[in-house]
Amino acid sequence: MRQTAELLDRVRAALRGRTVAEPGLPYVAPREPGAPGSAQGRIDLFRRKFEALGGTFLAGPAAESVIPALGELLRAEGVTALFFPEEDPASRSLADALVPFGPFLLVSPADIRQAEPPVSAGIQSAEFAIAESGTIVQTSRGGTSLWPGLASDVHVCLLSPDRFLDGMEDCLEALSGDPPRSISLITGPSRTADIELTLTMGVHGPRRVIAVLPSS
Amino acid sequence: MEPRVRHFVRNSEKAFADRQLQVALSRTTAKFLENRAAAVAEFPRFEGARESASRIRQEALDNLDAHLARFITEARKRGAVVHAARDGPEAREIAARIAKEEGVSLAVKSKSMIAEEVGLNGALEADGVEVVETDLGEYIIQLAGEPPSHIIAPAIHKTREDVSRLFEEKLGEPYTEEIPALTRIARRRLRDKFFSAQMGISGANFLCADTGSVVLVTNEGNGRMVATLPRVHMVIAGIDKVIPRLADLPVLLSLLPRSATGQALSSYVSVLTGTKRAGDAEGPERLHIILLDNGRTGILQGKYREILKCIRCGACINVCPVFQSVGGHAYGWVYPGPVGSVLAPLILGLPESSPLPNASTLCGACGEVCPVKIPIPGMLVELRGDEREQGLKTPAEVLGMKAYASVMSRAGILEAFQRVAGVVSALLFKERKIERLPFAFSGWTERRDFPAPAPQPFRKLWKRQRGIRPWTR
Structure with missing residues (x-):
């Protein structure tokens, strides 16, 4: 306490005699011309941005198209294990529906917590999707776990049509006031360019991100 | 570090x-x-x-x-x-x-x-x-x-x-x-x-x-x-x-x-x-x-407050021709490139980091790319001035720069110098380059030639081309 008080004193002393700047306002980014106004427009823009980042976007009737296609993608990635947060019934039913398209084993997050885990897909409902940047948002609200997007090889994000937002501003506004402990904005897979600036996917997190928007 | x-x-x-x-x-x-x-x-x-x-x-x-x-x-x-x-x-x-x-x-x-x-x-x-x-x-x-x-x-x-x-x-x-x-x-x-x-x-x-x-x-x-x-x-x-x-x-x-x-x-x-x-x-x-x-x-209090706006993106580092040639380790501290050349003197002290404000060609690229508009080139010049005030420049350098400034700020004297230099240069440096400069300037020519003064100064050519002063036609 004493140290922080001293620090603030030093800052005050350094600013003595300042000309106080006008109280600023948060910058509100003007929308790109032709920014989507409709729900479908937001979904389309999200899809475009998300795919440009290397993401895979699957939309359509769940049983007929989305689930078989997802199963095929996961098999092609060599996935053998699926996991999902206990408290997320939507991702659990997606995982259950995927099993016949496997061979996939339903495992618990603890099974992924090892040095050489099976190749896994973490399945999870996303809280929001930001159209402008193709970003998936997950927060710790309601006991939601970050785990499926943290340490899996493939991250499967379950979207719902009413959770698409225009920009990051809208997302932060929806969460401001008393923000949850953790807000994660996820834009594309885990990547690095630390060796010779050569882009490589899947450093610590998922090498592939798949967004799923099943229609009822 | x-x-x-x-x-x-x-x-x-x-x-x-x-x-x-x-x-x-x-x-x-x-x-x-x-x-x-x-x-x-x-x-x-x-x-x-x-x-x-x-x-x-x-x-x-x-x-x-x-x-x-x-x-x-x-x-x-x-x-x-x-x-x-x-x-x-x-x-x-x-x-x-x-x-x-x-x-x-x-x-x-x-x-x-x-x-x-x-x-x-x-x-x-x-x-x-x-x-x-x-x-x-x-x-x-x-x-x-x-x-x-x-x-x-x-x-x-x-x-x-x-x-x-x-x-x-x-x-x-x-x-x-x-x-x-x-x-x-x-x-x-x-x-x-x-x-x-x-x-x-x-x-x-x-x-x-x-x-x-x-x-x-x-x-x-x-x-x-x-x-x-x-x-x-x-x-x-x-x-x-x-x-x-x-x-x-x-x-x-x-x-x-x-x-x-x-x-x-x-x-x-x-x-x-x-x-x-x-x-x-x-x-x-x-x-x-x-x-x-x-x-x-301390930085907040002084004339370099704006350097604290830095969001550490590294754009000024990447664009800097000096960094591109020598890499980050040469700077000898955590922050290389132009931002480091400002931060090091301010945090470590100017005597400790005196070469850094000079590790710049003052091309201005760092200022142009800075996403928060920090006037880095101006700060580097300002720090060179501080070096002089703190007695970190050699007397020869101070004297030389003073002489340079007094010539450059007087058009008549500059023209006279250029005329003499042009004549001397045409006689002595047929290859249009100086391989060794004397005294305090010798460092410059240790690894490269210094371009010899042009026989026809640019100012003269300019006037002739543009006809600014008709009598020179």
């Missing part, structure tokens, strides 16, 4: 002679510039965002007392323990105490330049704490026992061959020149560390005053693992990282990744507010935030 700023000239000579380094630099610097240029071209609002970001950062600094106090209050309200460190030694002491009190024997760390600035790892290791760097670049240089050479890509000075030999030697992994394979080795090696560490250490890209939030931006995803998996999270950040509002983030984040790596947005942005709450699935039970001064209040 022990500063070796004074040896810039010697370090640069070494860098020029280092073939491996020159290969690494040639493979990377152009890529950085291309990526940024493409990202800016795709974002028509870039200039507007720059202006706004500059204002947000200026506002944060001009009212730093209020914003910092607010940050401390809000962070504490949400369970964080906030510490303040006056300088490096104090920061190290606080960090070591935290590690001891929390019973930490293994810590995983996300890339943090501020931790390099204070030498954090060394302090913890001296107390028996194993600190593992988890950013791929930092992991590589930690294995090599080297400091970072770039704030965004710390191992940019290493080729894939270097990295592979290092992994072979230190980890016993088979040699491979495949970069994805090298990356997989790091993933496998570090995974277990993430799960068994008791403490995660990170810096902060921003601290939001109105919510007490810590913002971390990474591409690899190690930042959020460090801040989520271990029981304790320790954040170390300069007081200049404070921004007034969480709502300021979108504009700052529209610039940081574009300027740094040429991405519209980095893969992972984490906004972390306080400790794990009742009902949360995961998160640290303890959150320590160390706010570092280390000379920053």
